[in-house]
Amino acid sequence: MSSSSSDIQREQKTSVVNLSDAEWKKKLSDEEYRILRKKETEYPGMGKYNKHFETGIYKCAGCGQELYDSSSKFDSHCGWPAFSSSVATSVKRQKDEDGYREEILCANCDGHLGHVFKGEGIPDANGKIIQERHCVNSASLKFEKKN
Ligand SMILES: [Zn+2]
Numbered sequence: 001m002s003s004s005s006s007d008i009q010r011e012q013k014t015s016v017v018n019l020s021d022a023e024w025k026k027k028l029s030d031e032e033y034r035i036l037r038k039k040e041t042e043y044p045g046m047g048k049y050n051k052h053f054e055t056g057i058y059k060c061a062g063c064g065q066e067l068y069d070s071s072s073k074f075d076s077h078c079g080w081p082a083f084s085s086s087v088a089t090s091v092k093r094q095k096d097e098d099g100y101r102e103e104i105l106c107a108n109c110d111g112h113l114g115h116v117f118k119g120e121g122i123p124d125a126n127g128k129i130i131q132e133r134h135c136v137n138s139a140s141l142k143f144e145k146k147n
Pocket residue numbers: 060061062063064065106107108109110111
């Protein structure tokens with residue numbers, strides 16, 4: 001089989017929405033797979049980005065799509081990374097299987113991120129009340145530092 005004629009330069013794409021379950025398992029770490037693909041939740045207070053406040057962008061650990069800017073991150077003391085808003089349309093929402101929470105997922109690869117909570121009355125660093133808290137698993141994120 002000659003591959004030379006079909007060796008077309010592939011475009012750099014972040015879209016990996018068509019991966020099978022087995023392919024995801026190979027691509028992700030065990031923890032990332034359990035959380036992103038099986039919707040599990042990491043232990044509170046244990047995630048690598050829980051108390052992480054550097055300047056940069058948090059990307060999807062599954063597909064690399066930009067999800068949250070560090071400027072929207074705040075310390076909610078809930079045990080998981082918390083953001084007041086996401087990057088544009090990169091995060092989609094759906095009703096959780098439990099029937100009352102709102103689940104958040106990467107809009108590009110459907111990876112499970114966490115949940116959105118509203119009306120908690122938590123003030124941000126400037127004393128302004130935060131409208132919604134995106135409660136996100138650290139394992140669903142990959143941080144990229146900005147200089
Ligand atoms: Zn993704």
